[in-house]
Amino acid sequence: MDYIKDIIGFDAQAIDAQTADQLAQNGSDKWSRYPGCVGAFIAEMDFGLAPCIQRAIERATEGCALGYIPTPWKQQVAKACADWQRLRYGWNIDPTQVRVVPDVVEAFEIFLREIVGHGGSVIVPTPAYMPFLSLPRLYNVDCIEIPMLMNDASDNWLFDFDAIETAFRNGCRAFVLCNPHNPIGKVCTREEMLQLSALAERYDVRIFSDEIHAPFVFDGYHHVPFAAINEMTARQAFTATSASKSFNIPGTKCAQVILTNPDDVSMWDARCEWSEHQTATIGAIASTAAYEEGGLWFDEVLKYVARNAALVDERMRTQLAGVGYVRPQGTYIAWLDFRGLGIANPAQYFLEHAGVALTDGRECGAIGAGCVRMNFAMPYPLMERCLDQMAAALRADGLLPTASSTDALSRADLRDAA
Ligand SMILES: Cc1ncc(COP(=O)(O)O)c(C=O)c1O
Known part of the structure; x- marks a missing residue:
């Protein structure tokens, strides 16, 4: 018996398999407010409900x-x-x-x-x-x-x-x-x-x-x-x-x-x-x-979130190096600074160019101009897609060096993929 899935009720595989469309159909604000986009703004998680x-x-x-x-x-x-x-x-x-x-x-x-x-x-x-x-x-x-x-x-x-x-x-x-x-x-x-x-x-x-x-x-x-x-x-x-x-x-x-x-x-x-x-x-x-x-269910949530945090961290050091970022010590939110890349309004930029919905950093204070808040409590494959699409948009606009498999994606592809 799969103890974590059957007893605790946290099913990481089922979470991995969730699509953006399914999440939107479930009615979550994060996935329905910007149809067709990866929802990485409001602080909600996509891991279902604890059975208890x-x-x-x-x-x-x-x-x-x-x-x-x-x-x-x-x-x-x-x-x-x-x-x-x-x-x-x-x-x-x-x-x-x-x-x-x-x-x-x-x-x-x-x-x-x-x-x-x-x-x-x-x-x-x-x-x-x-x-x-x-x-x-x-x-x-x-x-x-x-x-x-x-x-x-x-x-x-x-x-x-x-x-x-x-x-x-x-x-x-x-x-x-x-x-x-x-x-x-x-x-x-x-x-x-x-x-x-x-x-x-x-x-x-x-x-x-x-x-x-x-x-x-x-x-x-x-x-x-x-x-x-x-x-x-x-x-x-x-x-x-x-x-x-x-x-x-x-x-x-x-x-x-x-x-x-x-x-x-x-x-x-x-x-x-x-x-x-x-x-x-x-x-x-x-x-x-x-x-x-719910303590044991939450402990599984934290492991899943930590795995996503490691993914964000790895991408920020590789594909997205050049973006200002400090590894979060807690929460499921990352703060990304695009001032070094010369993007004045990154929330609008990524919504329009990458199909990714983020929180405009200016809503978080004057210090937030040129920054965004990104929620990484989503299915791991969607998190990968979110980061791929952001990186590909930046490369397509010549804001990051071209170096990876997503280079071939055009902006239209990115929007369709979202
Ligand atoms: C730091 C912080 N405080 C409060 C809230 C909102 O909590 P509530 O829905 O209980 O008002 C949030 C939601 O994201 C939050 O991140």
């Missing part, structure tokens, strides 16, 4: 459990989330500290509205997950973009702590920590977070810690929940997480906020009832199953 989640949803629909979210389901998902945090990261939290919201974006909106407040400001290290930049202005919060720095010697992204301290000194009292970091794939070290926390303490700053990608860390890296480090980080943090990335269930609408600052508990109880109420019962059921029973 499917069974839980089937049981729920059989039992007609689709009403407003009841307290017992809030409590169950809170306990499951707390258990996951303890087992995966050694973080002991009481389930009563875990509250539900429809999604992490809603948690960020609560942070902006209730903690930063009208007229305040927030630091967002860039490139950043897009809503971190667009949502603050809806709450009359000033968004301070601070570009990450590239350390060429270690091929590593670093925080610009000098610029961060200057902004704190000038009155900014909030910071967005996205760890692991979408879209650059950085996994923060404990030392970096301690340095951030020391600065935050000096200037009385609160940290929105988005840990939605926490399970996606590659060999050699470890996820450390910011709030778990010590009492000070716990007080500074407003942590948001979800099973939605790891299990590809963002449409079921249940994320979790972990409250480790006592003031946030009273704020939450007074002001966040309706955010909890908007959370989907089916999402709490799906997330509970994911956290309680």
Whole structure:
């Protein structure tokens, strides 16, 4: 018996065999928004549903459990989330500290509205997950973009702590920590977070810690929940997480906020009832199953994603050498910099010339001009095609040396192949 396929329910061969047409027919936004193109933009995975989640949803629909979210389901998902945090990261939290919201974006909106407040400001290290930049202005919060720095010697992204301290000194009292970091794939070290926390303490700053990608860390890296480090980080943090990335269930609408600052508990109880109420019962059921029973399925996802990451890495050193790129330490997203090749709008370029849909780096901050965000959580053969088509388009336009088997493809061939 194939244990991984038959017991765990992760079928890598079936995933490999999926076509772009099938994925589009399944209705995924990633594959249907740009018909005929390889979908590498929105952060969704193409690995199906963990059987434990499917069974839980089937049981729920059989039992007609689709009403407003009841307290017992809030409590169950809170306990499951707390258990996951303890087992995966050694973080002991009481389930009563875990509250539900429809999604992490809603948690960020609560942070902006209730903690930063009208007229305040927030630091967002860039490139950043897009809503971190667009949502603050809806709450009359000033968004301070601070570009990450590239350390060429270690091929590593670093925080610009000098610029961060200057902004704190000038009155900014909030910071967005996205760890692991979408879209650059950085996994923060404990030392970096301690340095951030020391600065935050000096200037009385609160940290929105988005840990939605926490399970996606590659060999050699470890996820450390910011709030778990010590009492000070716990007080500074407003942590948001979800099973939605790891299990590809963002449409079921249940994320979790972990409250480790006592003031946030009273704020939450007074002001966040309706955010909890908007959370989907089916999402709490799906997330509970994911956290309680989905660990082994996720471990297979991570292996598959790591294999795709190795492919991206290999192509960036060979076929696509010349593209700015740092190997991701986590997530399933890569940040590609085409400024060296003189492409002003690479997202548009690859959509039109290669049939590949990517996220325009400018949506991730001013630093993103000339860059794109690429999602590599897709079937391996489609990932190969995605990279082949990008490389062939560049070669066809004389932007890369011609050297491989895909040279013969014309632009029309590439569009047809997509
Ligand atoms: C870093 C990060 N935070 C939040 C989200 C959105 O999560 P949710 O669907 O729970 O709002 C995403 C989705 O890609 C993400 O990458």
